Amino acid sequence: MKNIIYIGILVLGLSSCSDFLDIEDETKISNDKLFSTLNGVDEALNGTYYELGNASYYGKDMIITPEIKGGNLKVNNISFANSKSYNYLPSFEFTHTVKGESDYMSDFYKHLYRVISYANNVIENIESAEDATEIEKAQAEAEAKAIRAMVHFDLTRFYAQPYSYTSNAQHLGVAYMHRNIRYDELVARDLLFDNYENIIADLVYAEENLGTAIGVEGASYTKAYMSKLAVQALLARVYLYKRDWERARLYATKVIEDGEVSLLSTAEFVESFTKQNPTREDIFIVDNSGRKIGAPLSDIIGISEARTSLFLLPSNDIIDLYDEGDVRGDLFDVQMEAQLTKKWIEFADQDNHISVLRLAEMFLIRAEASLNLPVRDEVQARADLNVIRKRANPNAENLQLSGFALDEELFNERRRELAFEGHLFFDIARMGRNLRRVDCNARENINIDYPNNLFVLPIPEDAIEFNDRMEQNPGY
Known part of the structure; x- marks a missing residue:
């Protein structure tokens, strides 16, 4: 895609400005062809939707991280034998670093901005679709803006303190990308207040321009x-x-x-x-459908035929919350002498759909x-x-x-x-709320009082190193 977003992250394989310009010229021709028809616009949108399921987003990291940090998941004791290489420990023990060593979240920041760049590519080129009506163009732009808003929102949930952290959210949010930028442009983080204003503006546009049909069961x-x-x-x-x-x-x-x-219904819920x-x-x-994610949710916290190790397990903190007669308690299954969640089950080498x-x-x-x-x-x-x-x-x-x-x-x-x-x-x-984990075998930071710098992730080193306008989160 043209002008892949650059927020202090070097474009891989780029050795000089002239190389970039050559690449830009080639991708411009490709973009002009792709976006010349409505079918091409749909292909670009489908590619954007596809990246939502990447393991560095909803395919794994977006689901697992809030659960392991919050106390619904714990690390299996046997995993501590390989703790130096075990990449779930930084989330479990709140020991993230700017370098992201042995941390499965190390690619999260970069991937989400990549998805935003794909959405922006649609927004910036939609007018080139000669066979599309104005309504069809607005629909496609609305979908792209809705995705852009959702991804920025998810970034704020990880890299910015919550809205109420300061009066009127006058603390650091993330860089809101209204457009794709050149590799040599440097951007700064916006206030969280401004992030929310932009997120809502994108969503309101989408609400006004999207159709109502979402399909049937x-x-x-x-x-x-x-x-x-x-x-x-x-x-x-x-x-x-x-x-x-x-x-x-x-x-x-x-x-x-x-x-x-x-x-x-009650009878349908567990089966769903x-x-x-x-x-x-x-x-x-x-x-x-048709996707095989490396180390999918079913392999990590759910049930799959390939699962041979118990990396993350439901904690007793969550299991004990279900009263007798609550069918949600039936979503746990004993395998390999441990309780597993049945919310994530593998189907023919692919996970079930991810309900957002x-x-x-x-x-x-x-x-x-x-x-x-x-x-x-x-x-x-x-x-x-x-x-x-x-x-x-x-x-x-x-x-x-x-x-x-x-x-x-x-x-x-x-x-x-x-x-x-x-x-x-x-x-x-x-x-x-203060973080309180009872059934937790972390070696540090089992309980953390709010507010705390550890409630947010560090901005990755490569997003800071080459951008003197990008400010790091306090404490990192």
Whole structure:
């Protein structure tokens, strides 16, 4: 792709400016041809969607890291014998370094900016599609902007302190890339406040220009494309992180009341994780059909035929949260004398689809937002929590909790429902909670009080070394 983003990261194989210009000329010709038709635009978009499932993104790192940091996963004791080379320990023990030695997260930053560059490539070249209508161009641009917003949002969750860390989020966020830049352009990090303004602007554009259809149950991965409903669900999540409680509740309600998606029944819930196709509860997924990820989720934290080592295991902290009769407790399976999660199962050398947004989260978002409105709405919060609780266990009694006890139940219900889907540590951070891990065999940093520099990752060394405008996170 043309002008692959450069944020202090050297373009591999580039030895001189003249080399770059030669490459740029060649890729410009390729881009001109690719984007001359709507079919070419679709190919470019499909390539962008494909990279969402890379192991350095939703294919592994985006899911595993918040779970191992937050306490839903622990390292198997036998792994400590090879701790110097075992690349999950930096996340587990909060020992990341700027060099990223023996750290599976070392490529995360670079890959996400690569995905952004692919989305920007579509945005910058969409007008070249001579056979596309204005509506089709706006649709393609909306999809690309929705992806760009989501990826920037995910970057802020790892590399910036949460929104409430300073008043009005006046602390460092990430560099928001509105366009692809030349290799010799240097960029600086924006304030987190500005990051959110840009993320929301991209998503609002997408909401206004995307169609409503997201496909039906059993369809061939139509939910792997951004839709108006997917963008509204993402806006609900973004506003939740921003602590804009009224808009978070508004957008969660839009999704809940839309009718395009519905909750699975109690009987269907556990079985849904054994299916490769998305279900009626899914809103936006990453499609793994035809993809074989190196060390996929099923090999690391789930169930696969090839799994011969127990690297990461569910902790008793999460297992013990499920009451008797809660079908979510059935999502654990004993193999090799250990409990494994059945949320990630291998199908014919590929993982099942990755659910990025599903309807259950919208009920949890509305419940949390309701508890934080200027006029606290505990009735709505209890009602939404009961929907999720009673789906998991129809015999569960209706909640009668209030005050702090209800707040704690909300946190625990999010942990139960969204376990192993990449949420826990982000919830701990954005809620300003102290990290407390009980069933944890880390050698250091088992418990960390908030706020703390360790709640964010370091900007990688190669993003700093060649860019004197790029500021490192404190403590690294």
